[in-house]
Amino acid sequence: MKLTLPNDITANVQRALAEDIGDGDLTAGLIDAGTQAHGQVISREPAVLCGSPWFDEVFRQLDERIRIEWCAHDGESISRNQLLCRFEGPARGLLSGERTALNFLQTLSGTATTAHRYMDAIKGTHAVILDTRKTLPGLRNAQKYAVRCGGASNHRMGLFDGILIKENHIIAAGGITSAIAAARRQSMDVAVEVEVENLQQLREALTAGADILLLDNFDLGGLREAVRITAGRAKLEASGGIDVAQLRAAAETGVNYISVGALTKHLQSVDLSMRFEFDGGLVGKSH
Numbered sequence: 001m002k003l004t005l006p007n008d009i010t011a012n013v014q015r016a017l018a019e020d021i022g023d024g025d026l027t028a029g030l031i032d033a034g035t036q037a038h039g040q041v042i043s044r045e046p047a048v049l050c051g052s053p054w055f056d057e058v059f060r061q062l063d064e065r066i067r068i069e070w071c072a073h074d075g076e077s078i079s080r081n082q083l084l085c086r087f088e089g090p091a092r093g094l095l096s097g098e099r100t101a102l103n104f105l106q107t108l109s110g111t112a113t114t115a116h117r118y119m120d121a122i123k124g125t126h127a128v129i130l131d132t133r134k135t136l137p138g139l140r141n142a143q144k145y146a147v148r149c150g151g152a153s154n155h156r157m158g159l160f161d162g163i164l165i166k167e168n169h170i171i172a173a174g175g176i177t178s179a180i181a182a183a184r185r186q187s188m189d190v191a192v193e194v195e196v197e198n199l200q201q202l203r204e205a206l207t208a209g210a211d212i213l214l215l216d217n218f219d220l221g222g223l224r225e226a227v228r229i230t231a232g233r234a235k236l237e238a239s240g241g242i243d244v245a246q247l248r249a250a251a252e253t254g255v256n257y258i259s260v261g262a263l264t265k266h267l268q269s270v271d272l273s274m275r276f277e278f279d280g281g282l283v284g285k286s287h
Helices: 010-021 052-060 091-121 140-149 167-173 176-186 199-208 220-230 248-252
Strands: 036-043 068-069 081-090 129-131 163-165 190-195 210-218 235-239 257-259 272-278 285-286
Touching: 010 052, 010 091, 036 091, 052 068, 052 081, 052 091, 068 140, 091 140, 091 248, 091 272, 140 199, 163 167, 163 176, 167 176, 167 190, 176 190, 176 199, 199 210, 199 220, 199 272, 210 220, 210 257, 220 235, 248 257
Parallel strands: 129 257, 163 190, 190 210, 210 235, 235 257
Antiparallel strands: 036 081, 036 272, 068 081, 272 285
16 A cells, blocks of 8 residues: 655654653663663554554654664554564663654554544445544644545645635625635635535535535435435535444445544544563563
């Protein structure tokens, strides 16, 4: 699987290390500077791996003498007790970076694993699972990368690369038709998406020329009717509290997309274990 990495990994890691280490790791300073360590990371549960570039970058910034060898790669399904990587290098750097590196790896693997579970639920349908802007502040690019690792797709990255006219925009603009007209005047080459709450609004948005209709909290009957009325004149996106148990039924109505905030908002990190061996035989672990 070829995945394009975000361009802010270095900055993500710099901020994370700054909040954890600050002016220096007082505890790692107790270890002799010449002490070497090696170890491994294993998974405690089945998951989809994501976050290895962030893991690598943590140790690159702390000590470039640290070496990491990956046995699994981002986007791959991993099993319980599977070896993910081996590492070796100066103990101080490894100890200072272990928590931050695991935080990235566990969190992003959690997002990728959730996305994979949602994609499995709609397998065989024509619908596409999309994420939303409900991401951790400062980690949007990372989480959206994780969504792709899990096999789902990204909605717009932010307010700068797509137009989504929602309820408050409609009110402020004076109605759906006025909002769509203003969007066309502003950005002729950008798809215009409009949130609609009922079939009357859907018909108005269609007439006004919307490219995509976000069907907010429609029940299954409403989704099917929206598909019938639209008849391919616009793409349809179902949204609003659709959990994994409801996904397949929603996908089978014929909508093009299902957007799920839970992919990035309801986080459950994957349980990983980082085990160390130090010169002299002392063994420890972090999880």
